[in-house]
Amino acid sequence: MARRARDDLRTEVLDVAERLAVAGDRLSMPEIARRVGVSRQTLYSEFGDRDGLAAALVLRATDEFLDRIISALDGEADLHAAWVAAAGAALTEASVNPLVKALLTGAPSAFGDRSGPIVAAATERAAGYLRRSRPDLPDDDVDLAADTVTRLVVSHLVLPGGPAELVAEKIATVVLRILRV
Template identity: 40%
Template sequence: MPAARESLLEAAGAALCARPWPSVRMVEVAAAAGVSRQTLYNEFGGKAGLGSALVRREADRYLDGVDRALAAPAQAAERLAAVAEWTVRAARAQPLVRALLTGSWDADLPAAGRRAPAPGELARAVRDRAAAALTPGEGPQRCELAVRLALSYVIAPGEEPGAAELLRLLRQLSAPTRTAGVR
């Protein structure tokens, strides 16, 4: 039942936005999705399974946004800045994405479960996607640097950086220094 499954995940996500995960009731999620509670249990096995699927879905949605940024018709540096900007926006808007990227889970969120990627795995997934989307000279390492730069804005929030600011910082960080090789 793909439609029921997606409806249940949407309802669970909406419930999580409204209140902490421990307060989310399965009967309310099922009712909001327009399915029976038995359907919810058939799909996910229980609240832990629903929470784990919700976390996995948010990881997939984050990576889909990375793919969109990397597929944009722009120079490599602009695409990397777009990945960084997407990372900051997604983490600030969605607590599950922030937890996935930082590894900082609190009691208000569902447990990550076995299927959720650890922060390092997620960063490597972004790097690997960049390697597939960019030419070798454009560098997947620069994409990992872009994500790690974005994570600094997530962990120590300040004014949200725009793409132009991230692009400027990325260019500074990846530019060769004048003193390189000079002794």
């Protein structure tokens, strides 16, 4: 029961922190404690400090975002359709989720630039998907395709190249050409 209460508190704190971050407000431990109805010490005990809270928020947003992309990949049997779905999911999610967009594009936010770890995690998951679904592909091609798809998605978030559906189709085509399939 105590673990569930702690998890619920953690979720509530991160929800409040996300609302503040999306609004462009500074993540203030006293303000978050006030809004959640706990002591500052409770927050410091759970997250360490403001940077620890920001890291937890980034981790949660990253995991949720990447889970949606992998789900889109896994939802298609055809490799081209899978990459269209994944790129489309990434572009759509980032367009409707201001926290994800800010994190991916390196836009100024309440907790600084944290896009590097997200790009690295996205690249790693994309490569993992390819290795699972197509173990016959050369590792160098998989690594290149995974890195390219991630950077193309981020590039299109910063400077959109058209409707998400069209961009997703183009990105999928590039990935398959890299993989020579």
